[in-house]
Structure formats: structure tokens, C-alpha cells
Amino acid sequence: MAEGKNFYARVYDVVKKVPAGRVATYSQIATIVSSPRAARAVGWALRALPQGHDVPWQRVINSRGMISIQNLRAPKMLQMRMLREEGVDVMTVDGNYFVDLEKYLWRSYSR
DNA sequence: GGTTTGACCCTAA
DNA sequence: ATTAGGGCCAAAC
Incomplete structure (x- = not known):
């Protein structure tokens, strides 16, 4: 998968592979x-x-599932709304948005 | 080419 | 359990 490209391009390429209704973490x-x-x-x-x-940058969040x-x-509010549009249940806690990684984490290679 | 920055992560106190 | 600090990698100054 496009290993000769720049770092940017590779990141974008991977993020594009994240299916709708799923999320991935930065470290992933x-x-x-x-x-x-x-x-x-x-x-x-x-x-x-x-x-x-x-x-689909909105599907990329940190390891704790927090935005x-x-x-x-790209306000958090916007990301939250976009994720909900895709069927991802986003929880609001003290002004921050959380996603249940156990449930929505994208697993392409580890399964 | 050294310094700073950033949508992060991990460990220690 | 919560908070603080350092570390990592790649790009912009």
C-alpha cells in the first residue's frame, strides 16, 4: 500500500480505509x-x-476514544455530529466527546 | 540545520 | 484515581 509516498499520503491512505461507522486511533x-x-x-x-x-478524519481519535x-x-462538535451520522454512538461527558472503542474500533489486521 | 510546535501516548508521583 | 512531566516522530520557522 503506497509505501513510496510521503508520510502524509500514507496516513491519508490508511484513514480512507477506515469504514464508515468505525473509528481508529492515532497510534493505530x-x-x-x-x-x-x-x-x-x-x-x-x-x-x-x-x-x-x-x-474521513473524523474517524480518527485518541486511544481513550476521546476527541x-x-x-x-474542525470543531469537536462537527466531528461528533459526523460520527453520529455514520451510526457511531458518541457520548458527551463534561463538554468532551467519547466513543466506545471496544465497540467501534476498526480492526483490519488484528482480529 | 537547530529550535519549536502539534488533532498524542506512557509512566511516575 | 487524577495530575504532571517527559518522550516520540515529522514538518514548519
Whole structure:
């Protein structure tokens, strides 16, 4: 899978493979594309998403299943709504949004 | 080319 | 259990 591409492209490619109604974690994406410790780099890649992208960035969350996004262009509220549109049950706790990883975590290689 | 930043993660106090 | 700190990787300054 596109291993010769840039880091960005690889991250996007993996995120695109996440099916609707499922979520993936940053470290999971990092593990697939490169190193398990490159979770921050994945965040960088998603942060720099180009306009007109077709990357379902809303399906990528942290390991605790919490949405800690602070990007103005992509409010947590928006992500929460998009996930719910896909059938993912998003819980609201103290202004933060949580997703049940045990239930919605994407498992492509580990099963 | 060293320093800073960032949508993170893990360990220790 | 909650909070604080350091570490990791890749890009922008």
C-alpha cells in the first residue's frame, strides 16, 4: 500500500480505509504507516489536510476514544455530529466527546 | 540545520 | 484515581 509516498499520503491512505461507522486511533494509524510512536506525526498529517480532501478524519481519535481536537476549522462538535451520522454512538461527558472503542474500533489486521 | 510546535501516548508521583 | 512531566516522530520557522 503506497509505501513510496510521503508520510502524509500514507496516513491519508490508511484513514480512507477506515469504514464508515468505525473509528481508529492515532497510534493505530501510526503503527500501520510507520512507527507505533508516531502518533503525533499522524496528528500533524491530519492537521494539514488539504482542501477538498476525501479523508474521513473524523474517524480518527485518541486511544481513550476521546476527541481532543482543538482545530478551529474542525470543531469537536462537527466531528461528533459526523460520527453520529455514520451510526457511531458518541457520548458527551463534561463538554468532551467519547466513543466506545471496544465497540467501534476498526480492526483490519488484528482480529 | 537547530529550535519549536502539534488533532498524542506512557509512566511516575 | 487524577495530575504532571517527559518522550516520540515529522514538518514548519
